[in-house]
Amino acid sequence: xxxxxxxxxxxxxxxxxxxxxxxxxxxxxxxxxxxxxxxxxxxxxxxxxxxxxxxxxxxxxxxxxxxxxxxxxxxxxxxxxxxxxxxxxxxxxxxxxxxxxxxxxxxxxxxxxxxxxxxxxxxxxxxxxxxxxxxxxxxxxxxxxxxxxxxxxxxxxxxxxxxxxxxxxxxxxxxxxxxxxxxxxxxxxxxxxxxxxxxxxxxxxxxxxxxxxxxxx
Amino acid sequence: xxxxxxxxxxxxxxxxxxxxxxxxxxxxxxxxxxxxxxxxxxxxxxxxxxxxxxxxxxxxxxxxxxxxxxxxxxxxxxxxxxxxxxxxxxxxxxxxxxxxxxxxxxxxxxxxxxxxxxxxxxxxxxxxxxxxxxxxxxxxxxxxxxxxxxxxxxxxxxxxxxxxxxxxxxxxxxxxxxxxxxxxxxxxxxxxxxxxxxxxxxxxxxxxxxxxxxxxxxxxxxxxxxxxxxxxxxxxxxxxxxxxxxxxxxxxxxxxxxxxxxxxxxxxxxxxxxxxxxxxxxxxxxxxxxxxxxxxxxxxxxxxxxxxxxxxxxxxxxxxxxxxxxxxxxxxxxxxxxxxxxxxxxxxxxxxxxxxxxxxxxxxxxxxxxxxxxxxxxxxxxxxxxxxxxxxxxxxxxxxxxxxxxxxxxxxxxxxxxxxxxxxxxxxxxxxxxxxxxxxxxxxxxxxxxxxxxxxxxxxxxxxxxxxxxxxxxxx
Numbered sequence: 001x002x003x004x005x006x007x008x009x010x011x012x013x014x015x016x017x018x019x020x021x022x023x024x025x026x027x028x029x030x031x032x033x034x035x036x037x038x039x040x041x042x043x044x045x046x047x048x049x050x051x052x053x054x055x056x057x058x059x060x061x062x063x064x065x066x067x068x069x070x071x072x073x074x075x076x077x078x079x080x081x082x083x084x085x086x087x088x089x090x091x092x093x094x095x096x097x098x099x100x101x102x103x104x105x106x107x108x109x110x111x112x113x114x115x116x117x118x119x120x121x122x123x124x125x126x127x128x129x130x131x132x133x134x135x136x137x138x139x140x141x142x143x144x145x146x147x148x149x150x151x152x153x154x155x156x157x158x159x160x161x162x163x164x165x166x167x168x169x170x171x172x173x174x175x176x177x178x179x180x181x182x183x184x185x186x187x188x189x190x191x192x193x194x195x196x197x198x199x200x201x202x203x204x205x206x207x208x209x210x211x212x213x214x215x216x217x
Numbered sequence: 218x219x220x221x222x223x224x225x226x227x228x229x230x231x232x233x234x235x236x237x238x239x240x241x242x243x244x245x246x247x248x249x250x251x252x253x254x255x256x257x258x259x260x261x262x263x264x265x266x267x268x269x270x271x272x273x274x275x276x277x278x279x280x281x282x283x284x285x286x287x288x289x290x291x292x293x294x295x296x297x298x299x300x301x302x303x304x305x306x307x308x309x310x311x312x313x314x315x316x317x318x319x320x321x322x323x324x325x326x327x328x329x330x331x332x333x334x335x336x337x338x339x340x341x342x343x344x345x346x347x348x349x350x351x352x353x354x355x356x357x358x359x360x361x362x363x364x365x366x367x368x369x370x371x372x373x374x375x376x377x378x379x380x381x382x383x384x385x386x387x388x389x390x391x392x393x394x395x396x397x398x399x400x401x402x403x404x405x406x407x408x409x410x411x412x413x414x415x416x417x418x419x420x421x422x423x424x425x426x427x428x429x430x431x432x433x434x435x436x437x438x439x440x441x442x443x444x445x446x447x448x449x450x451x452x453x454x455x456x457x458x459x460x461x462x463x464x465x466x467x468x469x470x471x472x473x474x475x476x477x478x479x480x481x482x483x484x485x486x487x488x489x490x491x492x493x494x495x496x497x498x499x500x501x502x503x504x505x506x507x508x509x510x511x512x513x514x515x516x517x518x519x520x521x522x523x524x525x526x527x528x529x530x531x532x533x534x535x536x537x538x539x540x541x542x543x544x545x546x547x548x549x550x551x552x553x554x555x556x557x558x559x560x561x562x563x564x565x566x567x568x569x570x571x572x573x574x575x576x577x578x579x580x581x582x583x584x585x586x587x588x589x590x591x592x593x594x595x596x597x598x599x600x601x602x603x604x605x606x607x608x609x610x611x612x613x614x615x616x617x618x619x620x621x622x623x624x625x626x627x628x629x630x631x632x633x634x635x636x637x638x639x640x641x642x643x644x645x646x647x648x649x650x651x652x653x654x655x656x657x658x659x660x661x662x663x664x665x666x667x668x669x670x671x672x673x674x675x676x677x678x679x680x681x682x683x684x685x686x687x688x689x690x691x692x693x
Contacts, residue, residue, distance in 0.1 A: 009468050011499045015475035018492060022482050053464075055626060080464035080471075101471035105478035 001116060001156060002026040002177050004048040006036040006062065007078065008055055012101075016049065016078075019105045020112075023139060024152040026180040033057025040066055044176055045073055047115055049108075052079040052090065060093055067094035074115035078103070113137055120163045129162050129216065132201065148200055153178050154193045161206060161216045170213040226400045227393075234392050242381045250374045257348070257370055258337060264307060265352040265363045272311055276319055276359055308347075312360040319359075330362045340364075406430050410438065422449040461624050462510055465635070469503035502635075509637040512571060513623075516644045527672040528566040530601055531556040531594055537573045538592055541581065549586045552577075556594040560601045562669035564649045569669075572645040575638045576605040576665050582634065583609035589660050600668040606658030617655040642667075 003020060007013035008031045020027045028043070030036050033054040040048065040062070048066075052059040063075055074096045079086065082100040090098055097111050113136050117125060127134040133142040136159060141148045150158065160177050161169055174190050194206060194214060207215050308325035312318055318327060330349040331338045338349050346367035353360040410425055424442035427435060473496055480492035538554045545552040562569070580590045588608040595602045612620055612627060619625050621643045624636040642665075646653045651669045658664030 009472060011495045011502065012468055012472035012475060014495055015472055015479050015492065018479045018488065019475055019482070022479065022488075078471075080467040101467040102474045103471060105475050105482075108475075 001046045001159070002028070002044070002180065003112070004036065004039060004043075004045045005029045006031075006033070006049065006054065006059065007051045008032060008053070009051075016105075016108070020109070023109055024156055025112075026156075026176075026178055026183070028180045031055075033059065033062045036062050037065055040071065041069075044173075046119070046177065047074045047076065047112060049076050049078055049112075050095070052077060052081060052086075060090065063090075063093045063095060072119075074119045076108075076111060076115060110137065122163070127159065127162050129165065132162070132205075134159055134162060143201060150200065151193070151196070153189070154196050157190065157193050158197055158201075161214060165216050168209050168213050168215045174213065223400050223404050227397055230396045230400070231389075231393050234396070235389055238385055238389060238392075242385055246374075246378050246381055249377050253370055253373055253377075257365060258350070261307075261337075261348060261350045261363050261365055262352070264309070265350050265361045268309055268311065268363065269352055269354060269359060269361045272320060272361070273354055273359055276311065276313060279319055280313055280358055307366075308364045310362045312362065314358055315360065325364070330364045334360070339367075403431070407434055410434075420452070422446075422452065458623060462506075465506060465624055466503060469499045469506065472499040473503075506635045506637070509635050509641060512641055513637065513644060516568065516641065516648060526563065526565055527561045528564050528569050530560045530562050530569070530603065530669065531558070533566055533570055534573055534592060534594060534603065537570055537577060541574070541577050544578075545581050545590060548581060548584070550581060550584050550588045550590055552581075552590045552592070554592045554594075556592075558596065560594050560596070561672040562601050562649075563672045564651075564669065568645045568648065572642050572667070573603070573605075575642050576603075576667075579638055579665075580605050580607040580609065580663070583607065584662065585609065588662075591658075591660065596671070597668065599671055601671050603667045603669065604664060606660050606664040607662040608658070608660035609662035611657055611661070611663045612655060620655070 001024075003025050005013060005016055005020070005027050007016060007029065010031075013029050013031065017027050017029045028039065028045075030039060031054075034056045036048075036050070036054070036059075037057065050059040050063060054062070059077065059079070063077075066073075066075070075094065076097045076099060077090045077095045078099050078101060079090070080101045087098050096115050099108060099111065113125065116136070117123070125135065125137055127136070131144050134155075135141075139155065141150055141155065141158065156177055157174055160174060171190050178189065178193075194208075198206060205216060207217065209215055308322045308330075309320075310318055310322075310325050310329060311320040312329060318329075321327070326342065329351075330340060330342070330347065331351055334351045334353060336350075340347050340349055342364075347364040348367060348370075349362060349364045351360055351362045406429055410430070413425065422445045424445055425438050427438045427442070430438055476492045476495040476499060480489045480496065483489035483492060534556060535554060538552065542552055577590070577592065584590055584607045590608075591604075591606045593602075593604045593606075595604070616627060620627065620639050622636075623640045625639075626634065626636045643653060646667060649669060651667055653668075654666045656664045656666070
């Protein structure tokens with residue numbers, strides 16, 4: 001899962017970035033509205049965390065522009081302003097959720113999971129496929145009720161594939177959900193992770209579409 | 218000393234009216250009395266004329282008789298005829314030939330009232346004051362003398378003065394009541410305003426409705442409304458400031474919380490340390506914010522600046538630059554001070570040192586490594602100019618107004634800061650009635666100029682007077 005964090009405060013941004021990376025998200029962090037807008041135009045994200053009080057362009061302007069261009073990725077607003085009116089403005093502009101500083105990191109994580117779940121059309125927190133159960137909240141995978149061990153990135157790939165059952169996921173799509181800009185992308189990384197998954201869950205689970213990508217069907 | 222307009226008006230109007238009433242009454246008493254005199258005198262003259270006219274015909278016979286009798290002196294002692302019982306207060310005598318009393322009223326004496334003719338005279342007869350008038354016929358054979366007792370006039374005068382007193386005693390209290398009602402009604406709008414303001418809650422700063430207010434009270438109400446307006450603005454500023462401050466404090470708090478949780482969840486040592494370092498720097502940020510908020514709140518205009526407080530700006534600047542030079546050196550910045558003359562300015566050294574420190578801190582903060590900061594003190598048109606110039610990025614011209622706003626951060630600036638430093642500087646500038654300007658420095662970055670009012674120190678004054686003495690002596 002690839003998230004965009006827009007926060008101008010150095011310490012807070014660094015903290016959120018670290019906190020979200022700890023639970024396996026690929027997080028890109030930008031510090032002003034202009035940059036946020038341009039990366040939202042050029043890159044694909046599963047969710048954006050947006051601070052309102054930003055230099056150059058406020059979070060609300062960024063949000064406005066995003067929705068005008070028809071992008072429907074979930075947006076969670078992080079702000080120090082807490083009056084009802086502030087919340088109404090944010091939600092009316094197209095935000096999906098709202099968190100007032102200071103907030104709890106675990107709650108932020110839970111809300112991100114809920115937003116991501118709803119954005120792919122699920123209401124249950126647990127993704128199931130055959131005898132496989134993925135719980136993004138506890139970051140656990142079970143097969144036949146037994147907990148399986150999988151790396152953070154392997155987990156992310158499997159989750160993406162199982163959330164998009166029946167759809168071919170290109171290699172670059174999978175790569176994007178794994179890496180933020182800071183990471184050096186290993187050209188074979190996706191293959192390596194798929195290989196690990198197949199070793200643990202059987203070869204039949206993921207089918208390779210040669211030259212394009214992978215599918216779970 | 219407190220006084221009541223109502224009481225003043227009441228007492229003033231009442232006493233003036235009373236004095237005027239009394240004067241008018243006294244005057245009208247004397248005028249009436251004079252008129253009465255005239256009237257009565259006229260009546261006496263009239264009576265004398267009537268008597269003369271009525272009696273002359275009959276008396277001519279007696280005159281003829283007297284002519285015959287004149288040879289017989291005994292006839293002179295004949296008793297006068299009493300022909301008429303006139304008004305008791307009016308007595309008369311009719312004399313023939315100047316010596317013969319022909320007729321007299323009952324109470325009139327046998328001797329003539331007066332010797333004077335055609336004029337009024339006052340005589341005293343048997344203890345009563347009489348007004349007498351004598352009139353003779355053309356050939357001076359018959360003389361009528363009419364006397365009237367003064368008691369009659371006095372009685373009338375007294376009765377008139379009694380009436381005047383009576384109407385005064387009714388009029389004055391009535392006047393008092395009317396004036397009191399009128400004054401009370403006139404003052405009512407003021408009482409209404411007082412009640413209106415009294416019944417307000419502390420945060421109700423709506424202007425007082427100035428309809429139905431006397432013109433005289435309008436300047437006061439207008440001034441009051443202006444004060445309300447200013448208070449309203451001040452209150453709004455304070456509440457906006459408080460809200461802004463609360464919001465600004467939330468970000469370091471959020472950062473504290475998030476980084477603490479990251480540290481707790483960290484599996485690797487370096488990640489935990491990283492997060493904990495961020496916790497510390499969040500605390501530092503919050504500390505600076507709180508300290509600057511406190512500084513701002515202490516820059517209260519009420520704490521007062523006195524014209525007699527001087528600060529040696531050169532000394533103070535040297536001291537602060539020395540303190541902050543270590544920070545600059547750490548950041549590899551070349552910092553220097555150029556202060557020529559000792560410069561005394563009006564103001565509190567505590568406040569001015571906060572100002573200088575803030576400006577230098579800002580400069581150090583925004584100047585990159587190997588940069589330069591120049592601080593200088595100069596005299597410019599009787600003012601002392603403090604300049605802090607740096608080789609940092611500067612502030613774009615269109616943002617130079619905004620940077621004085623509280624919590625304003627320059628766009629694109631990701632250096633940590635509270636956005637309060639220049640607000641504090643501006644507040645101190647205002648309190649000292651100094652001027653501040655932001656511009657582009659020769660070093661390429663920002664230049665801040667502050668002009669302080671130069672102060673004459675006690676030493677200067679002493680030197681000057683000594684010098685004047687020398688000049689005076691030389692002139693001699």
